[in-house]
Amino acid sequence: MDESERGARARTRRAILDAAVSVLSDRPGAPLAEVADAAEVGRSTLHRYFPERTDLIRALALHVHALSSDAITAAEPMCGPPVPALRRVVESQLEIGPLVYFIYNDPTVLSDPELVAHMETGDEAIVEILDRVSVDRPNIPPGWARRVFWALLGAGFDAMKFDGMPRHQVADAIMTSLTEATISSPSA
Numbered sequence: 001m002d003e004s005e006r007g008a009r010a011r012t013r014r015a016i017l018d019a020a021v022s023v024l025s026d027r028p029g030a031p032l033a034e035v036a037d038a039a040e041v042g043r044s045t046l047h048r049y050f051p052e053r054t055d056l057i058r059a060l061a062l063h064v065h066a067l068s069s070d071a072i073t074a075a076e077p078m079c080g081p082p083v084p085a086l087r088r089v090v091e092s093q094l095e096i097g098p099l100v101y102f103i104y105n106d107p108t109v110l111s112d113p114e115l116v117a118h119m120e121t122g123d124e125a126i127v128e129i130l131d132r133v134s135v136d137r138p139n140i141p142p143g144w145a146r147r148v149f150w151a152l153l154g155a156g157f158d159a160m161k162f163d164g165m166p167r168h169q170v171a172d173a174i175m176t177s178l179t180e181a182t183i184s185s186p187s188a
Helices: 003-026 032-039 043-049 053-074 082-096 099-104 113-119 124-133 144-163 167-182
Strands: none
Touching: 003 032, 003 043, 003 053, 003 099, 032 043, 032 053, 053 082, 053 099, 053 113, 053 124, 082 099, 082 124, 082 144, 082 167, 099 144, 124 144, 144 167
């Protein structure tokens, strides 16, 4: 296979994944025909790259994980004070959209232990920020702030999608929830 064919195959695969991000963000149960139409490829082409829906979902999970990890890196979470760094990370994840939350909770993904293990990586910088700003509270178990962070993003995606809440307002609400209820010390 020559270099141009690999390039064309890579572009077609990327077009299908980008279309899947767009279509499945809005309608997670949408048929693959809608993904093919959005990618401007035929169904047979889509099936050549992803023979089954589960193949597409697995590839999409890896794609979304890479997008999320790249967004975390681009937000430079280790630069500057931790709370503004955390906000940059929140905003970077909100930019990717609700497919992040969908893909991390999809049964196809969750039924694949190797894929789940891979998907559990990439947010180490977020965990480090949360650890830097968290207060030791005996009633909050280890890892709770990380779970709250991702749950708040899921709630934020829902608020944007179903309530039409503007992204900046969602980011404000997430940061308030984190800084006033999860990671800061209670007021005396």
